[in-house]
Amino acid sequence: MKHLLTALALAVLLVAPNAMARSYVIAVNQFVEHPALDAVFNGLSTYFKENNIEVTFKHHNAQANMGTANQIGQQMMAEQADLLVAIATPSAQACAQALLKAPPSAKRPLLFSAVTDPVAAGLVKDLKNPGGKITGVSDQLPIAKHIEMVRTFLPKMQRLGILYNAGEANSRATVVAIRELSATQGFEVVEATAAKTGDVYQAAASLVGKADAIFIPTDNTIIAALENVLKIGIQHKLPVFAADVDSVRRGAVAAMGFDYYLHGRQTGAMARRILEGADPGTVPVEFQKDLQLQINSKYAALMGITPPQALLDTATKIYQ
Amino acid sequence: MITLSGCHKYFHKGSVNEVHPLDNISLAIEEGDFVTVIGSNGAGKSTLLNCIAGCFFPDTGSITINGCDVTRWPEHKRARFIARVFQDPLLGTCPSATIQQNLALAAKRGKPRGLGRGVKAKDRPRFVAALEHLGLGLETRLLDKVGLLSGGQRQALTMLMATLVKPEVLLLDEHIAALDPKTANQILTLTRDIVSEQGLTTLMITHNMKHALGFGNRLIMLHQGRIILDVRGEEKAALTVNDLLQRFYAVQGEELSLDSMLLT
Amino acid sequence: MTLYAALGAIEQGLVYGIMVIGVYLTFRILDFPDLTVDGSLPLGAAISAVAITHGYDPYLSLVFAAAGGFMAGVVTAVLNTKFRILHLLASILTMIALYSINIRIMSGPNIALLGSSTVFDRVSQLGVPPHLAGLVVFSILALTVAACMVWFLSTELGQALLATGDNPRMITSLGVNTHFIIILGVGLSNGLVAMSGALVAQNQGAADVGMGIGTIVAGLASVIIGETLFGASTIARALAAALLGSIAYRLAIALALGFEFGKFSFNPSDLNLITAILVIGALITPRIKRGLIQR
Numbered sequence: 032m033k034h035l036l037t038a039l040a041l042a043v044l045l046v047a048p049n050a051m052a053r054s055y056v057i058a059v060n061q062f063v064e065h066p067a068l069d070a071v072f073n074g075l076s077t078y079f080k081e082n083n084i085e086v087t088f089k090h091h092n093a094q095a096n097m098g099t100a101n102q103i104g105q106q107m108m109a110e111q112a113d114l115l116v117a118i119a120t121p122s123a124q125a126c127a128q129a130l131l132k133a134p135p136s137a138k139r140p141l142l143f144s145a146v147t148d149p150v151a152a153g154l155v156k157d158l159k160n161p162g163g164k165i166t167g168v169s170d171q172l173p174i175a176k177h178i179e180m181v182r183t184f185l186p187k188m189q190r191l192g193i194l195y196n197a198g199e200a201n202s203r204a205t206v207v208a209i210r211e212l213s214a215t216q217g218f219e220v221v222e223a224t225a226a227k228t229g230d231v232y233q234a235a236a237s238l239v240g241k242a243d244a245i246f247i248p249t250d251n252t253i254i255a256a257l258e259n260v261l262k263i264g265i266q267h268k269l270p271v272f273a274a275d276v277d278s279v280r281r282g283a284v285a286a287m288g289f290d291y292y293l294h295g296r297q298t299g300a301m302a303r304r305i306l307e308g309a310d311p312g313t314v315p316v317e318f319q320k321d322l323q324l325q326i327n328s329k330y331a332a333l334m335g336i337t338p339p340q341a342l343l344d345t346a347t348k349i350y351q
Numbered sequence: 352m353i354t355l356s357g358c359h360k361y362f363h364k365g366s367v368n369e370v371h372p373l374d375n376i377s378l379a380i381e382e383g384d385f386v387t388v389i390g391s392n393g394a395g396k397s398t399l400l401n402c403i404a405g406c407f408f409p410d411t412g413s414i415t416i417n418g419c420d421v422t423r424w425p426e427h428k429r430a431r432f433i434a435r436v437f438q439d440p441l442l443g444t445c446p447s448a449t450i451q452q453n454l455a456l457a458a459k460r461g462k463p464r465g466l467g468r469g470v471k472a473k474d475r476p477r478f479v480a481a482l483e484h485l486g487l488g489l490e491t492r493l494l495d496k497v498g499l500l501s502g503g504q505r506q507a508l509t510m511l512m513a514t515l516v517k518p519e520v521l522l523l524d525e526h527i528a529a530l531d532p533k534t535a536n537q538i539l540t541l542t543r544d545i546v547s548e549q550g551l552t553t554l555m556i557t558h559n560m561k562h563a564l565g566f567g568n569r570l571i572m573l574h575q576g577r578i579i580l581d582v583r584g585e586e587k588a589a590l591t592v593n594d595l596l597q598r599f600y601a602v603q604g605e606e607l608s609l610d611s612m613l614l615t
Numbered sequence: 616m617t618l619y620a621a622l623g624a625i626e627q628g629l630v631y632g633i634m635v636i637g638v639y640l641t642f643r644i645l646d647f648p649d650l651t652v653d654g655s656l657p658l659g660a661a662i663s664a665v666a667i668t669h670g671y672d673p674y675l676s677l678v679f680a681a682a683g684g685f686m687a688g689v690v691t692a693v694l695n696t697k698f699r700i701l702h703l704l705a706s707i708l709t710m711i712a713l714y715s716i717n718i719r720i721m722s723g724p725n726i727a728l729l730g731s732s733t734v735f736d737r738v739s740q741l742g743v744p745p746h747l748a749g750l751v752v753f754s755i756l757a758l759t760v761a762a763c764m765v766w767f768l769s770t771e772l773g774q775a776l777l778a779t780g781d782n783p784r785m786i787t788s789l790g791v792n793t794h795f796i797i798i799l800g801v802g803l804s805n806g807l808v809a810m811s812g813a814l815v816a817q818n819q820g821a822a823d824v825g826m827g828i829g830t831i832v833a834g835l836a837s838v839i840i841g842e843t844l845f846g847a848s849t850i851a852r853a854l855a856a857a858l859l860g861s862i863a864y865r866l867a868i869a870l871a872l873g874f875e876f877g878k879f880s881f882n883p884s885d886l887n888l889i890t891a892i893l894v895i896g897a898l899i900t901p902r903i904k905r906g907l908i909q910r
Contacts, residue, residue: 094884097725097823102883106872109620124729128820131729134746137619153729197723198823226724226824404788430790437784445781448774456778459771461790466767469774 074295431461654713659809684809
């Protein structure tokens with residue numbers, strides 16, 4: 032009986048520290064509110080909830096404004112958080128700069144999420160060994176797969192229009208990759224840029240008559256104003272393709288993309304490791320592997336295009 | 352030596368509001384002339400002065416100063432020859448600058464301004480001496496802002512500033528009209544003193560016939576843009592106010608008879 | 616407010632203080648409301664960023680930036696003096712045009728300077744810790760600019776400039792070409808603002824086409840707060856007040872952003888409202904003071 036009691040006491044003592052787990056503060060700099068980035072934050076916070084880890088989030092929204100993102104970056108340095116998270120490239124850059132300028136006592140690990148090209152953005156030098164205080168999860172797209180999907184929809188496509196914000200490093204990198212592909216695959220690339228969400232409608236309109244389809248990379252500015260692009264697509268029967276599945280739900284014809292909710296969870300898992308003591312410099316940048324194909328048949332019809340049966344068969348979700 | 356030849360100026364030409372304040376004005380002002388200019392309202396007195404100063408260009412005709420054709424020179428370019436005192440006593444000085452800063456600005460009239468010190472220490476004795484001349488006690492207030500001075504004090508300062516660098520012609524546009532009688536007198540005396548000391552060529556517009564006769568060696572009367580009287584020296588000295596009035600009505604009478612001739 | 620936040624605000628106050636001196640020159644001295652600054656601040660940032668990313672020395676890029684700002688100011692002033700366009704309108708036209716020009720210069724709406732060489736490198740080499748580098752550089756630059764301005768305004772040309780804003784009719788009759796003075800003054804002002812923009816870009820790691828929006832408001836707020844708090848009886852005092860007003864303005868903003876009342880706290884997007892309240896407060900305070908004294 033005495034042994035049982037001792038064992039019980041030991042067990043309680045072992046479990047107790049976990050039960051009295053400390054709570055963390057995570058400061059988040061989200062660049063803009065659109066479904067994909069919102070899903071990232073959702074995934075992040077749900078991960079901690081499900082694992083019974085108490086986290087207070089200081090969630091800031093830069094509303095697609097670089098100046099605000101910078102201000103938030105500086106503000107976050109003074110918030111005494113245990114970890115900094117930046118969602119989307121412009122916010123990550125702003126936080127990285129604020130981190131650089133902060134006094135040693137204020138420096139914290141910085142985790143980026145939904146950043147397409149961390150190296151091009153200047154966040155890390157080596158993806159395997161970031162070697163500083165910054166690491167994260169990247170949503171870099173395998174461009175070839177996307178273009179393959181678009182060409183399956185439109186085998187006769189000659190001109191692919193790309194709509195993006197030239198100010199987003201992530202988009203610029205994607206456009207370069209598409210151009211390289213276009214040279215070998217024999218189609219033309221037509222670019223239209225929008226510097227802010229207010230310019231998106233006009234940029235989309237400029238592609239009418241100049242492109243056979245519109246492709247939207249993971250560009251925060253365009254995605255935030257997606258409805259404007261869809262309007263042009265429906266009006267002029269110009270199919271709009273995206274690179275993230277949340278956009279398909281909103282009306283893009285199809286996308287070969289990531290589930291950003293899972294992206295958020297992946298970020299949460301990495302965040303947990305760092306909170307529990309891992310050195311961010313040794314944590315390699317992670318990529319998301321699970322591509323899904325989602326198709327929106329309703330909008331496809333509105334834009335004058337019929338999804339090929341082969342793709343309908345492999346799609347994980349079809350919106351009617 | 353200032354000459355105007357055949358100067359015409361129209362405002363709002365061709366419209367109902369057309370005015371012709373300078374009608375074929377030809378005038379030669381000799382060096383050292385102190386000319387008083389009188390005339391009824393709208394006669395063209397201020398327009399004449401503004402034309403000489405360069406505030407606008409005459410429609411036809413030419414203006415020369417010391418042989419230089421300045422007809423198309425803008426006002427700031429003519430400033431090297433011309434000094435002005437305005438009717439508004441507040442217009443001639445910078446209110447937020449100090450007395451010595453104002454004097455320093457005037458000391459560079461017509462000269463190029465570079466990056467040398469604005470107020471030079473070596474100029475200060477000169478300024479003090481000039482201010483003492485005024486007898487207003489301003490020489491002890493070099494660092495006071497001009498905005499604190501009264502209208503009369505500012506006008507006196509403007510007179511001083513106008514003559515710090517000797518001009519080819521001094522233009523006085525009813526410069527005492529806005530002052531109270533006592534101050535006006537002081538400024539008038541100052542005017543006479545400065546003009547005679549420096550031998551300045553001067554044009555003085557005045558409403559006051561007594562002043563017009565009592566000052567200067569030459570008198571010009573303007574009416575509807577034309578010079579209807581130009582007397583100098585002995586002839587001027589012999590005139591009385593009544594004479595002037597008679598001359599004035601005589602001219603008006605001539606105009607009237609011209610009209611009546613046309614209408615019958 | 617933490618010491619870090621306070622130091623950050625002072626740093627902002629100093630770097631934008633150069634812009635405030637520029638705004639003071641046009642708004643108060645020349646009596647020329649100039650909205651060009653909303654476009655010339657990012658112009659300076661853009662020129663500097665392009666120069667730096669093409670390998671030019673960051674300090675040299677400041678000179679390029681200032682030259683660009685000067686030209687922008689000249690355009691506004693020429694539109695006003697030679698073409699008789701109202702100064703407010705002329706400056707708005709230049710400001711609008713600069714938005715497109717800035718995007719052309721940067722080949723996009725922004726250029727990232729993360730990891731590029733900046734004006735802080737030289738200071739860091741001297742051993743100043745990175746989080747104080749900004750404070751050191753901006754203090755030196757701001758004080759140098761202020762001192763140069765005080766000197767310039769005491770020269771013959773500078774005195775003529777002051778007179779042009781104070782009594783243009785008088786100074787014209789004293790032989791000064793006021794058109795030239797205005798072009799020089801507005802050009803100089805925007806040159807300073809552009810230089811300020813170049814420094815801001817290097818400080819925040821990017822030049823962005825939208826970073827100039829609200830510059831004139833921040834500038835005026837700083838001028839007005841400075842005058843209310845520190846007075847402006849002499850030129851030197853007025854310029855010092857401009858710099859101090861800039862710092863006071865940024866400190867007030869930082870205070871507001873750090874303010875928490877239960878669950879309520881300000882967002883960065885509330886900055887415009889906070890600025891408006893601050894300026895209204897600064898403008899009303901003298902009136903209230905006078906009213907209280909009369910009682």
